[in-house]
Amino acid sequence: MTELLPNYAAGRWQHGTGPGTALRDPVLGTALVRVDAAGLDLAEAFAFARDTGGAALRAATYRERAAMLMAVVKVLQSHRDSYYEIATANAGTVKNDSAVDIDGAIFTLGQYARWGDALGDVRALRDGGAVKLGKETVFQSQHLQVPRQGVALFINAFNFPAWGLWEKAAPALLSGMPVIVKPATATAWLTQRMVQDVVDAGVLPVGALSVIAGSSAGLMDQLQPFDVVSFTGSAETAGVIRGHPAVAQRSVRANIEADSLNSALLLPGEAPGSEAFHLLVREVVREMTVKSGQKCTAIRRILVPAEVYDAAAEAIGAKLAGITVGNPRNDSVRMGSLVSRAQLASAREGLATLLAHATVLYDGRNQPLVDADPAVAACMGPVLLGARDADAAQPVHDVEVFGPVATLLPYRDSAHAIALAQRGQGSLVTSLYGNDEAALAHTALAVAASHGRVHVVTPDVAQAHSGHGNVMPMSQHGGPGRAGGGAELGGLRALDFYHQRSAVQASPAVLAALGVPDLA
Template sequence: MTTELLPNFLGGEWVAGQGESQTLTDPVTGEALVRVSSAGLDLKAGFAFARERGGAALRAMSYGQRAAMLGAVLKVLQANRDSYEAISTANSGTTKADTAVDVDGAMFTLGWFAKAGAALGEARALLDGPAARLAKDDVFRSQHLLLPARGLALFINAFNFPAWGLWEKAAPALLSGVPVVVKPATATAWLTQKMVADVVAAGVLPAGALSIVCGGSGGLLDALAGEDVVSFTGSAATAATIRGHAAFREHSVRLNVEADSLNSALLLPDAAPGSDAFNLFVREVVREMTVKSGQKCTAIRRVFVPAERYDAVAEAIGAKLAGIRVGNPRDESVRMGSLVSRDQYRTVRDGIAALRGVAEVLHDGDSHALVGADPAVAACVGPTLLGARDAAAATLVHDLEVFGPVATLLPYASLDEAHALVRRGQGSLVASLYGADHAALAASCLALGDLHGRLHVVSPDCGAAHTGHGNVMPQSLHGGPGRAGGGEELGGLRGLGFYHRRCAVQAAPAVLEALAPAVIQP
């Protein structure tokens, strides 16, 4: 039986791709689900429609009106949540809890920007700091403004968050007044396409404000213009290819990249076995290894502990991992579902094999019998904890990210050595620190903050309230320097900056005062 071909939405119309299509499958059962294709689309015309129709309509609104629009989108998504859960289970192999991380996380982020944007009221531009005097008698000043970009925002997204990956970018873009074109990763594009279809059907966005291209990415970058912006989430190798395109080299199209990240968890020396900080550390490492089967760009990959705690930590993590049931997410006893595809399964298996060349196996994921799944078909990999007693010599651990339920335990002799080892990740999205010594935690923040987009500091006094190492909150920065891509997203209303252009207006105070009704300090 032929599976349904999902249409693209471009130029204000639903358009089926032509020619060869790609089939999306259930990563647990291998069942064919739907097909996608972007072949034959007129991308340049579709992009022009988004800029001219969608952009103009969005910019005609105030921030407050666009915030209300986001609130309307949220209501549409909430009304259709059950269908999103079904698609996520079928196409991504996720448990209900893992679906919530993606789908409910998307809705929370959308709701946050709707509420924050409402406070911007009727403004049409943003102030960027106070005015500066340019003349001795103060008759000439400089005022920096942020004005919405008049291009479109192209999102080239990864496979692991088909819901959140769209809306964490689209919320600040649409609030800024910039139309969105999303190209979801093919393997899990169904959920993204369904969300876009529901929003389009509800008519809560202006024509051209939201478009989707499913299937191949050929020609997307060729259709860009100078005022557009691009946000890419994926591998560093693909990011390097994108950066070489003429759109960025010759036309200065703005590019934000989130790429590979060897995120760390660091247990400070004061956290003895059995202490609250020690237990919080173990719990979070296990959670990060198993949530979404370790397929999170923020997941913990390297686990740093004092050398004298190495065996105790290995035992404690291993004991918790032994209780994780892996398999078909439709079985309510299953705690961890599958990877998104057999291709990803093979990549993770190859990565584990490579790390085993420099590390010992402390907990073997292969020891888990799959629940309700055929190991010859399902893309399931059990949680695997490796360990390297010589952390400095295990170079590959600091270079290779295995994008699955895999982490490596690494000992350190001093806190200075721990900081140096963490920094060998060459730039990460997040590192988490665990201990009860507030001064030592603060010192580690200063030692590591420049090489991380976010530091998640967990001490017993916030142990019951912290939001989680891997959870990306809309109020906090998401991104990281170096190998993590050098990009920045979210960070509260700072997230609007990527979709605005900064301009210095040099004028008499009276002119700047005349601007006042149209601008606001975010």
């Protein structure tokens, strides 16, 4: 029988008491390890994190906690090769896709360590300047940000087992909040191993970081008023979390990242063969195939002027034809597998829904797999769909296929293009492609209210831009409406979720004695 991975809770490693769930290689189908959380004393785990881990973190200054983050960076860097091996085996990703997850996580941690060091040796942050409360200056109000005295529960998605943990844990730990992470079962091995390496290295206070790899049953029940929960996953599960008594009655702070039908928009006037046209095609193919399209920020809808629809279909299809799919251990493979056969079935089901309202422009489903058995491997070649009547094809604006699938949609004019982008009912990101700075700026402002991030690509940034789907810690990650209404990262803005804002009303002398810096 395969190894049963231990959970780390209440300051000690613990095995679940059940048989566990096997994690499998999505290409070879072999069982790798098992995870189980049955029988854990969750009340003890949460209380220990709050009382022991939280107290130790809050006793440190921001600069001292930043040093802890940098120590975590060094631990992860020292084990980096083993993380790549786990990602290949458990997530079916090629090396470049594993880097997005693993190296992206390490980069984000390092960035927050540097930002935190600049905050200095203080334990609270000033939020804005003091303002007088009357005609005289003798009595003023000063807003502060102080660490919340609770625990941060992360319920994470399967697609980013490394980055999904650390992009949330970095600002939480820097803020002084202990973390309990519940990774998605299918790819929990990498998250569990990273936590194990950090715990064994002793670079964080005991109780500051815990992992529960198994069922999420009972976790929400443990949340108390000063705790926070951050969830990444389906809109259906997000609804359950929002309706849970912890959130609905105890006012636990909740951050949600859910479904997102992101778009890429080629501005009017960009003819086939133009640089902007080429940049759109390149980015669409990249976003369809990186991590086999299993990214919450991936391009799902491609909006182009009606007159270039056929040329765009041909150009995107030609590049997709060069994508080899199969076993990521083979160096010739460009795209690995989905994370499981269950996820493959889900992607196929979503694709079938879209096919009732769209036509296939490029079909990679029947191409031969490299070193992989199609009866076993969770592999799926990229599929480009098209709908000439973008208004009538409602499901393409409603259904997110979490795999290598995108739909090409023509628009009549700028107003129509903006309206189609907004049909996503709230998205994480849209990207704009063109040369006209004024038109790009106008469009960016028009779509900003329905998107968490607007990524503008012009020929002069062709080699410099960070990518439509690449989430950088300097920019906000999140989006309104369907995307969940949450917000992560965005530099030090991320700390706000883990702090309590409080107004201290006092004399200038007392306010000066607080001795806290601005939250820049």
